[in-house]
Amino acid sequence: MAKEIKTEKKIDPASRVLSLVSHKLKTPLSIINGYTEAMLSQIKPEDKETFNAKALSDISKQGEKLAILIDKLVRFTSVSGLSAEEVKKQDTNIKALFSSVSSSCVLRDDALSIMSSDATIRRSGPVIDIKCEDKVSLFADKALVSIALEELVDNSIKFNNNTVKKIKMFYYEQDGKQILAVADNGVGIKEEDLNLVFEKFYQVDDFFTGQIEGWGLGLALVKMIMNLHNGEISVRSQYGIGTIISLRFPQK
Ligand SMILES: Nc1ncnc2c1ncn2[C@@H]1O[C@H](COP(=O)(O)OP(=O)(O)O)[C@@H](O)[C@H]1O
Ligand SMILES: [Mg+2]
Structure with missing residues (x-):
């Protein structure tokens, strides 16, 4: 009986590192962002100017930016792994x-x-x-x-x-x-x-x-x-x- 030979797709080491880094960052960050959002939503209007509220709001903004960066890394690495035959x-x-x-x-x-x-800078x-x-x-x-x-x-x-x-x-x-x-x-x-x-x-x-x-x-x-x-x-x-x-x- 003919032996089935599995050909593994070669991923260059740099792409493997990128892929690992991006996926391993995504999960913890989504937990951080999720809890931050939840805590922000519980802040009462009269407490919006407190130190804790402002700190939380900053954490949330930076967390969202980081999430966008990680998504870009994931996108890049997944396209890097595509071959011409996989293009639909x-x-x-x-x-x-x-x-x-x-x-x-x-x-x-x-x-x-x-x-x-x-917020004071007007932009179009x-x-x-x-x-x-x-x-x-x-x-x-x-x-x-x-x-x-x-x-x-x-x-x-x-x-x-x-x-x-x-x-x-x-x-x-x-x-x-x-x-x-x-x-x-x-x-x-x-x-x-x-x-x-x-x-x-x-x-x-x-x-x-x-x-x-x-x-x-x-x-x-x-x-x-x-x-x-x-x-x-x-x-x-x-x-x-x-x-x-x-x-x-x-x-x-
Ligand atoms: N439309 C553009 N006008 C001016 N500079 C640009 C433009 N597109 C790209 N660049 C320059 O090329 C660099 C590489 O672009 P890119 O690969 O999209 O990276 P990134 O947007 O993450 O900086 C940018 O950092 C910028 O300096
Ligand atoms: Mg760009």
Whole structure:
């Protein structure tokens, strides 16, 4: 009788560490966040200004931020482990995809800004313009392309200090390729950094005096997703003016 040979998928050691770290952090953090929420909800309105209430509220904000960071790490490591055969391609309406990514990014930006900003600073949310014909579709893994676009739009919001953050998501075809692009009026990327931004953990650090949120894994993740689709990613940017990132897919 023929012996069954099990082929184990090889995961590189770095990804294994990332995966272990992320999963082992997730459980304790969700317990911390859960109890913090529960305790916060029991604080009476007249006690809101006490030291304990403020401390609890800070713990809760930081805990939520940490949870977002860990989710990003989990997302990165799970996509790292995918092979091209595991990509579930289907006809995906591009305009609908743009719309759903746009609304989830705006919602998340709202939630983050409520958590982090000084309530006295007035801010306006990003304006996201979508340019795409109604019926065009892309044969791709909808969940993965949605993740890729979310990373791009999140960056366009994050690396942008304008009062009005203008972001455009648009579609066009060129040389038999389908192109999905995200443009912004943000801080831009210097020429010497253009290639580096796709490296894992790379963050350009000269614009912000504070800490940049995120791992520097977003564009590396988008690049992996494009590789899984035999596609390409390219970036054009003018420092101080804005950035356009294009995802180029081969046609079905
Ligand atoms: N739209 C953008 N405008 C300006 N800089 C950007 C933009 N997108 C990415 N960058 C730069 O590239 C770096 C890497 O991006 P990314 O991999 O998404 O990591 P993260 O968002 O966690 O910093 C960012 O830290 C930032 O310096
Ligand atoms: Mg990012």
